[in-house]
Amino acid sequence: MSEPAVRVTNVSKHFRVPLDRSSTLKYRVTHLRSASRYRDLLAVNDVSFNVGAGEFLGITGPNGCGKSTLLKILSRIYSPDSGRVRLAGRVAPFLELGVGFNPELSARENIFLGGAVLGMTRKELATRVDSILEFAELEEFADQKVKNFSSGMAVRLAFTVAIQADADVLLMDEVLAVGDARFQEKCFDVFSDYKRHGRTIILVSHDLSALNLYCDRVLLLQKGHLVADGPAADVTAQYRRIVGAMSEADDHEHDPDDAMVAENRWGTREVEITAVRLLDDNGNQHTSFATGGGLTVAIDYAVHSDVDDFVVGLAFKRSDGINISGPNTRTADSHVRASGPGTRGTISYAIPHLGLLGAKYDITAAIYDGFLNHAYDHIEDVMSFRVVDEKGRLGMVDLDGTWEQTVDGQSRAYGRAG
Known part of the structure; x- marks a missing residue:
């Protein structure tokens, strides 16, 4: 040697x-x-x-x-x-x-x-x-x-x-x-x-x-x-x-609840957002997640008035302002019932395999009436989180594609694009 x-x-x-x-x-x-x-x-x-x-x-x-x-x-x-x-x-x-x-x-x-x-x-x-x-x-x-x-x-x-x-x-x-x-x-x-x-x-x-x-x-x-x-x-x-x-340690030094009383919040509060939590696969709160892992956004709310069904929505955008996605319960054909004043509950949006690549992202959380005309509570950029892609891939999202090679008529699949 x-x-x-x-x-x-x-x-x-x-x-x-x-x-x-x-x-x-x-x-x-x-x-x-x-x-x-x-x-x-x-x-x-x-x-x-x-x-x-x-x-x-x-x-x-x-x-x-x-x-x-x-x-x-x-x-x-x-x-x-x-x-x-x-x-x-x-x-x-x-x-x-x-x-x-x-x-x-x-x-x-x-x-x-x-x-x-x-x-x-x-x-x-x-x-x-x-x-x-x-x-x-x-x-x-x-x-x-x-x-x-x-x-x-x-x-x-x-x-x-x-x-x-x-x-x-x-x-x-x-x-x-x-x-x-x-x-x-x-x-x-x-x-x-x-x-x-x-x-x-x-x-x-x-x-x-x-x-x-x-x-x-x-x-x-x-x-x-x-x-x-x-x-x-x-x-x-x-x-x-x-x-x-x-x-994530740096993020914990800044209380995410500060956004709950920030100027970028509006609405009449008949239904109020009381907390927004980001959870991993084990239900633990984090502000840093891995590409391909699980991410759940839990929105805690309280009903203060007699209202009909309402819509809960989220908006994901990258820190440079590029909008990624805006899911809500209405487009998912999910009806959220108020159940009367004094009711408290949680609406969760689960992403089993996070396709976002490495960057910092902001989340907006909102609750509107059933027609999306009246804001009960809307909090712009209520929380931030980071995505860590261990492979260091370029771009914004993992397209979850597969590679395949054909030689002399014989095909060989290589699995996910990664």
């Missing part, structure tokens, strides 16, 4: 974060006691993993989880407080593209300057200038000053120079967050070629689609801990569940 290209063993790193803003000498002199107050931040906590030669490893996690700190430890910018790091071969860290560039120089001159920072000779660079400019799509701007470039042009040049390094291990921190999709595709073609030649790539990114598409394996960090290490699809799905749980 070959030796790992990267070996990280029980690595930890902490920082002292000042609690006071001591940016000036005057402040430090006049606040001697407060200027010495700090809190300890454990950015990376006892992390261990190996990366094989030629492996494409992704690292992801919420902001502040320690991703960039870990990458800087691998780059030898930071030294770990404890643990060991071993990297086999030459390492090229792409943490900040364009380091060493001079905006007053032309693209051609900066190729030689940036290449020198990477340890390349002028003779080596001279043979690559034309191919670098071609890959960066800057042939027409070779002799223009970089300060006149757009941000996309500058990034293309910086990245193309950076990948000239003859390294065994490439470390990248969100370097593909800018640039158009076509250029990103070209970059990943380069990475695929690196893999074929046995080079190791470690990419820190929030782009879960890119991690799924290109990475052999993904690490998931949370609060400095390594909480998952496995196939890209499995780990990114776990990350989406974590994000959904974090969003």
Whole structure:
């Protein structure tokens, strides 16, 4: 079995974060006691993993989880407080593209300057200038000053120079967050070629689609801990569940009942909505749900006057205002009877398999008379909920279709589209 290209063993790193803003000498002199107050931040906590030669490893996690700190430890910018790091071969860290560039120089001159920072000779660079400019799509701007470039042009040049390094291990921190999709595709073609030649790539990114598409394996960090290490699809799905749980926790900090007395409510209240609850398959209240799982909207009501049959309706819309659906009891041929003043009840709308894809959604709840002319109680955007799609599919809804392949007259079904 070959030796790992990267070996990280029980690595930890902490920082002292000042609690006071001591940016000036005057402040430090006049606040001697407060200027010495700090809190300890454990950015990376006892992390261990190996990366094989030629492996494409992704690292992801919420902001502040320690991703960039870990990458800087691998780059030898930071030294770990404890643990060991071993990297086999030459390492090229792409943490900040364009380091060493001079905006007053032309693209051609900066190729030689940036290449020198990477340890390349002028003779080596001279043979690559034309191919670098071609890959960066800057042939027409070779002799223009970089300060006149757009941000996309500058990034293309910086990245193309950076990948000239003859390294065994490439470390990248969100370097593909800018640039158009076509250029990103070209970059990943380069990475695929690196893999074929046995080079190791470690990419820190929030782009879960890119991690799924290109990475052999993904690490998931949370609060400095390594909480998952496995196939890209499995780990990114776990990350989406974590994000959904974090969003739900944030939602609980804001009482959904606040909407019950908000300005976006109207009606005469002969029948009043007393609560709106979102329930999972087990009847537990949540504000985060999974695509394909169950969701039930329970509307609690109280009848205050002698009214006839009434209609209960809902409206679902995405947070950007796009209307998704507006079911109500009338179109479902369900007659809701008031049963006289003082009656309390619950009307539930159950979705056994939620087809919505990942996004935030708003719900409007309303009760009208049987002809939908008179509003008893109408609450616009009474609640919000999030949908987490573990597969990270694009679009608005899962169409629940199936794929089928036919070869030489023989058909093979692949199940749901997913």
